[in-house]
Every structure is written in C-alpha cells, then in structure tokens.
Amino acid sequence: MGEEHYLELCESPVQFEHASNVNNVFFDEANKQVFAVRSGGATGVVVKGPEDKSSVAFRMDDKGEVKCIKFSIGNKILAVQRTSKSVDFINFIPDYPHTEFTQECKTKNASVLGFCWTNWNEIVFITDQGIEFYQVFPDKRSLKLLKSQSINVNWYQYCPETAVILLSTTVQGNILQPFAFRNGTMSKMSKFEIELPVVPKPAKLSLSERDIAMATMEGACKKSHVLKLNTTGKFALNIVDNLVVVHHQSSQTSLIFDIKLKDPDCAVNTHQPVLPARSIHPYRIPLSGVGDRSVKLPPTVNLLQDKGKLMDFLLRRRDCKMVILSVCSQILEGGEKGSLPVVATVFDKLNQVYKEYLEAEQTYTVAMESGPSRGSAAQKRPVRTQAVIDQSDMYTHVLSSFTERKGVSHKFIIAVLMEYIRSLNQFQITVQHYLYELVIKTLVQHNLFYMLHQFLQYHVLSDSKPLACLLLSLESTYPPAHQLSLDMLKRLSTANDEIVEVLLSKQQVLGALRFIRSVGGHDNVSARKFLDAAQQTGDQMLFYTVFRSFQQRNQRLRGSPNFNPGEHCEEHVVHFKQLFGDQALMKPSTV
C-alpha cells in the first residue's frame, strides 16, 4: 500500500551534475539558480534556473577556488567570491567590457562572509565586522559605497522576496538584526532576540543559521508561534503556500504546520502538526536535484479526519477550490449517519469566506461610486481567491449532481439543500434562484407537495417572478400552486400585469377587473384583452358587464363611450350589438 504523500517537488526540478572534487555546486536562493563550476570555471560554468531561459553556460579564468557565485537580478552582472577579502565582478550585459573587476571590502581586517544582490546593480557585502552596501557601475567597471554599518556578525541570512538581511550578533548569536534594502537605501530594522532553551556557560555561539528560516507569510503574525515537533534531531524549515514545513533529516519526513489553525487543546500560538509526518513524494532524480516544494492538497483530505478543521486548512491554501468542492461531494456521497451536522459545519465555513468576500466587494463598489475624491487611501479591489466558493460553484460541482445521484434518499437530499439554504441565510447571502429551483424540482419529483407548500408558506423560498412562474407551471399536478403563485406575485407588487394575465387565463374576468381597479391600473389596461377573455367565457352577462365597464371608462377618460380605433375593439362592438342590439350601447352623454 503506497503511503500518501502530500508534499512533492515541482514537476520539473532543476537537474545538475553532482558535486565532486572537480565540480563545485552552488545554489542561489534569490534567483533559484544552481551553479555548477568545473575546475574553478576554466572548464565551464553551467547555470540552471527553474525556467530554461535562466540557464546559462560560460567559461571563466580559474583564479582560485570559488567560494560563492551569484548573478545579479536579471543575470546582468556575475559576482564571484574567491578570497575572504574581495569579490570579483563580470559584466553579462552585451556591449559592456567583459573583463573582470574587483572590489575589496572597505573595513580593515574584516573577512567577507558573503554577499547578496538586492537589485540588478546593488550588492551588499556581509563581513564579520559589518555590512557594506554598494552600487555597481558595470560600464565604468567600478563600485561606489552607498552605506555601511559596523556590527559584529556571526552569520547572516537573506530573504530575497523582501530584500531583508538578517544578521546574527553577540557572542551567543541569538540577537538578530534585520536590515532592509530598497532602491539604493538601507534601513535598520528593530532587532530581536531568540530565546535559547539553555544558556551556555561560558557563552558561546548557540544559534546557527540552520536554526533560522526566513519567509514571507500572508497577514501579520506578530508573535512567534511555537511549533511542537515532538521529535529531536536536525531540522530544516521551509514555507510553502503559507504553511510551515519542517523537514526532519534523520527520519526523512516532513511536518506541516498551519500557524493560523487554532488548536483549542493547546495554549495560544502553540501548534501541533496538522498532518501526520510524511516524506516528500519520492522523485527519481538521475543526477542531483533542487526544486520548489509544493503542497499536494488531495492527499491531505484523507489524512485530516475532522472535516471542519480540514476546511479551515484547505480554505487557506492557494489552489484549493476544486479540492474543497470534491471534499463536499465526498461528504455528501458517503451519506454516513450523522453527517448532517458535518455538512452544516462545512457549509458555514465556506459561506463565512464567501460572505467576507461579498462584503469587501460591496464596500469597494460603494467606495468607487462615491468617487475617488473621498477617502485618501485608494481602495483596492478585493482579490477573489480560490477559497471563495459561491453558489454557482456549489451548484455546478456539488449539488446538481448530488441531487441526481441514484440510491441517495430524497430525505437526505432535501435536508442537505435546506442546510445550504439555511447557511446562506445565516450569513445573509441572497439565495440564487437556481437553488430554489433545485429544491422544488426535488420535492416535485418525490411528490412532496405539502412540504413545498410549507416552505413557501414560511417564505423559505424567497419571492421572485421566476419562482412564481415555476409554481404556475406546477398547477396541473398540484392545484394549490396556483394560489401560492398569485400570493407571491401580489407580494412582489411589481407583477400586476402578470396577475391580470393569470386571472384572465383562468377566465376570472371580473376578478381581474376588480384587481386592476384596486391597484389603480384600470385606466391603462388594454380593453381588448379583457373583452376577448369575456367573450371566450361564453357568458353573455359577463360580456355585457365588462363591455359597459370599459365604455364607462372611455366616457370618463375621453368624454365619449366609444372605443378608439387603436384599441382594436371593433369586433367586440359588433359582437355586443349582435347580442344586445344597438340601443344597448352607451350613448355619449349630452351634458
């Protein structure tokens, strides 16, 4: 039985010749490039990046053992460190002189620990006595010191995304000093201390760079979080998709922590691994490989039993939509006993996120409409992440197929639909018509008309013209649907024409006439429509009444009982004369 792996390397890892005494391998975290330097560069340097474009091969003179080698951003300038005093540069810009040039560090007796490119032409040297920030002029083949800072440094780490360098200072090395770089400026950030589990005596370096990992994570996490590893040994940290991944070297497994997932059993900020430890999906690598790790979501689904927690976990992941939807389908498919509360919890969690997005969207719309002048901070359009699962997602991917599945009890189907509608209502999200349609379709399929009636009676299915029309169409199988439909049209108060049509189609001509009069629309209705309906009933007295009523209207509106030619009532006048004679027609009043 294959173990399920939830971590894997990206699909195309960078492959390179393995390190040997003639082949030195370097990895540049900033550009994600691997440098394979053969014989100090004399027999070739092969640079491979995550994309083919960033791969370069060249040769350089062997001037001693290479300690560190990195391209500036965009592969413009190559920096090579061979001694502890200086760094050499080679231009990779076409038409610029290719001869190497050298920069020694300014601080006397300092040795260079390493360097970091912070821009295409800006570089920081980190020495054991401080940092030096330079601008490189490739055309002049020289560097200019922009800024420097004296500070004792044990080791450093660089975070390329934010261009922050973290320096380890003091004897124990546990005071960390970050510096941020941007557009030629260097700013010192406030330092902080890492608590040591044991303070050694006499003091010695107790925190190494292997103990620290820098990463950018969404949202502000002010205080550090404690991750319970429950094991000892060497660890490496990685951040993937806002998850902290801790790789345990000796057991060759990785633990995943979601620092936003609150565990009620633990004190605040203490985290247990979300998932059981698993190794990274084995990948057959012919030579040696380095790659971006990514979290594979589908296997996590089976490893996390608590579906509510699973949703919390999934909702914070990048490519979560389809996984979430399939989890929903899975829960419904299982049809295990007692799954309704789980279904309810899951729906509530999804709708919470959905509602937050809708609200943000609305705030944005309102802000845009009120004009950009107001509110100094420019409103940003809210980003719709994959975690926003709306009604149409739910309908298309989960509910519509669920309701058609064979072998599921209709009771459960209806319960699930009602649960979804309840959840939407709870978050005050307007329910879309197609969900109501689904409910009605399911109820009608199973002859549960009384249930439908009760839902409508309590306005669980909100009023709308389409819904009223749908009800009308059910009248032949369930006669009370007619009344339900009319009530709904009445409540809408914008559907007076529809009500008249419904009544006329039922040959309730007088009812229609009374209704249109009660809402004050009598003066504008088409006489022809009413006369047609009255004539069709075959009830002569009814025809007489309706005819006279319109004659009176004509009299009142135009001072004459006659119909206008535009009203096309000629045939009705003829019919009236045939039935009751000329003299029965209302004569123009002679007042």
Add this chain to the structure above:
Amino acid sequence: MASGMQEKQYTPSLLSFFVYNPTFGPREGEEEKKILFYHPSDVEKNEKIRNVGLCEAIVQFTRTFCPTKPAKSLHTQKNRQFFFEPEDNFWIVMVVRNPMIEKPNKDGKPPTVEYQEEEILDTVYGAVVRECYSMYKLFNGTFGRAMEAGGVELLIQKLEKFFYRYLQTLHLQSCDLLDVFGGISFFPLDKMTYLKIQSFVNRVEESLDLIKYTAFLYNDQLIWSGLEQDDMRILYKYLTTSLFPRHSEPELAGRDSPLRPEVAGNLLHYGRFLTGPTNLKDPEAKFRFPKIFVSTDDGYEELHLIVYKVRQTSVELTRDFCEQLDGLVGPQLTLLASDICEQFTINRRISGPDKEPQFKFIYFNHMNLAEKSTIHMRKTASVCLTSVHPDLMKILGDINCDFARVDEDEEIIVKAMTDYWVVGKKSDQRELYVILNQKNANLIEVNEEVKRLCATQFNNIFFLD
C-alpha cells in the same frame, strides 16, 4: 313572575350514535347482526333495530333520486340525524337533539317544550361525524383493516373500545364553523428560525432511523409537519384538543387568557414525553406509545406516536425507543424553544398588548388548512369558548353554506339583530368572516372597515377586495 318560572334553555346534545353495515344481516330476523356499535348501549334491542332500519330505509329511498349523493341528514322536529358512509356499506349515524326552550306553565301543568329546529347546521355536525371516523381511523386504521385482521368480532371490539371514550369528549353544544374547517393554526415565524427548526428536524431524523415523520408545534400551533396534510389535520386536532390540554390543564389552572402567556420556566428543565414514559429514569417505566395509522402511496402504515415537549414546544416523533431521543433532542429543543419564545414575544409586542382584538374574525384557507380565529378563546379538553353570541356563530355558519354552493368569489354582508354586522368574503380558496360591532355604521362604512382589516392582516396574500 316568580323566579322559578323562568324559561329553561337546552343546548343540542347527543341522542344516539351508531355504526352499522346492512350487508351483515340481510335476511329477516338477522337484523341485529348489522349493528356494530350502538350508543347508548342500554337501549332495548328492538329499538336499536328499528332505528337502524329507519336510517337504512331513508338512505335507500333517497338514493333512488340521486344515486351518487344519498341523503346526508334527516330533519325532524325533535332531532336531526346525520348519515355518513366512510367505507363501502359501513354507515355511521349520529342523532342530535335539537336545542329547545322549556316554558313553564302555570297551574302545575307540565312545561311546554319548544324545539328550535333550524338552529343547528348540517355542515357543522356533518363535519363532526366525519371527524369521529377520522379519529377512529387515526388510532385503529380502517374498518376494513379490522375486518381482515379479526372479522366482525374484532371490529366490534375496536369500535366499542374507541367510541366509548371518544363520545364522552364530544361537546356538541360548542361545535361551530371551526369544526367545518378542521383547520390548523400555524405559528408565525421568521425565515431564519424556521430554517433552524428544519435543520433540527432533519438532524434528528437522520440520526435516529426509527423516526419516520416529525411534526413540530409551538404553543398549540403547527410549525412543521412531515406528515401529509390530511393525516396532520386529524393528528393536530387530537393533539390540540385532547392530548395537550390534558397535560397542560394542571399547569394552566386558573388562567384562561386567550393568548396563552408562556409559562415561566427555567431552561434547565428539559423536555418530557407526553406519550410513553413519564420518567425515563424509572426502571419500571413502560415504553409503550399509542399507535397511529397514516396514509402512504399504497395504503396505510402503522406507526407509533411519540410526543415530546419542552415548554410550549412539542415534537411528535413516530416509532419506538427513547433515551437516545431524550439525550439528542432535549438540549437542542430547549435551545430552539427559547429562540421561538423570543419571536413569540416580539410578535406579541407588534400586535399590541393583551387587550381584546380589534377585529373579531375567522380566516380559513382550504389550500393549506390554515385557520386563524380571534373569536375563539383557548381550547380545552372540555370547552371551546367563543367570545361572541351563538346567534352570530350561526350566521357565520349560514354564510359558509352559501359559499359552499358556488365556485365563484363572493361577498356577503349581514346586519344582525343586535347591532352587529357580519361580513363574509370568499376569494379563491380562502374564506374570511368578520364580526363588527358598530351601532350606527352603514354598509359603506362596514365595507371600508373590512378593507382596512384586509390591508393590515392579509396584505401578503392575494385576497381580492
């Protein structure tokens, strides 16, 4: 005149009630076999046979005029007989004595009795007979079912057992229009609370397989029924006029507010069973629930009725088992009940304080059986109080008969003897009856008043003016 010389008024009362099947004793001398049940039982055999024979003859005779619609009632000076054939050849007959006035005579002569032949309504008592049968059927299934199971003997036994008790609970003097409707009073509730109840009911049904259907009531008013309408109608009748009053009468002793104020109780007191065991902790408790019969697509199914109550909320659960139910339902239901109770209080605040309702009206919708009455006070097992004079109730009944005759929408306005105006409106499947007490009002003013009522009370339904 001396005080002892006053007139004495007698209300309608039950004279006799019997069930027979003419095919069971077709030959002469076997007539007694036709009789399956006869109340009062102490009537002499020959008289029973005579009375049954008379009914048979009348039905047979009238059938010749209209084979599809045999006679439904027979009016005589002293009484009125109602005939009903619920199942093929099975007849139920109820004989009601007309109300009468006894006028004392001077000189020691026996008092003169004046029968008021026209005071009682066919529709009302016809409905009572039909309800008797429905109630029997709810607890016993059809007559035919008993015949199949154990022949005439079993049927006779079942009829005896059921009607002996049931007829004592018939209160013919207080039957009125509401008996004709046999409606259901629904509890007004906002969408969200309603959905929560739905969710609760679904969860209970999902986790307890044995539960087939659930009905949810609050304060004697229905909120949800999983049963079909016709079954719910009779079950509702049973619950609200028999089961609940029996259990709440001690609680409410001394109160007779028509609005039934909620009983102040603490929430820690969870629910209890109204049918079945009274105390679950009691090891001797008998876990027996009444059986009921409800219709299905193909015939009938037999279920157990479990009624569980938290304060004013009741849930009817069918089929048997308990502790699990108590554990699952109790706490959740208590929570829901307090939610609903809050709504109830809000509703009341909106509708104003406890004073007499502004309009006295009865509303009924044939489509969902929804009924609403501001005329009737609290129903108890023993009486159904109305706040208006029986004469007015009779007028309502008469208007209802008129409505039943035609399909079209109608409106009838009656000026009663006692300065009252009675208005009846029928729109599609809905009926509304309003009683107005405005001394010098004219027809137009009365019409305006009713319009006002419709605009405030019924603005969310399609009710033609």
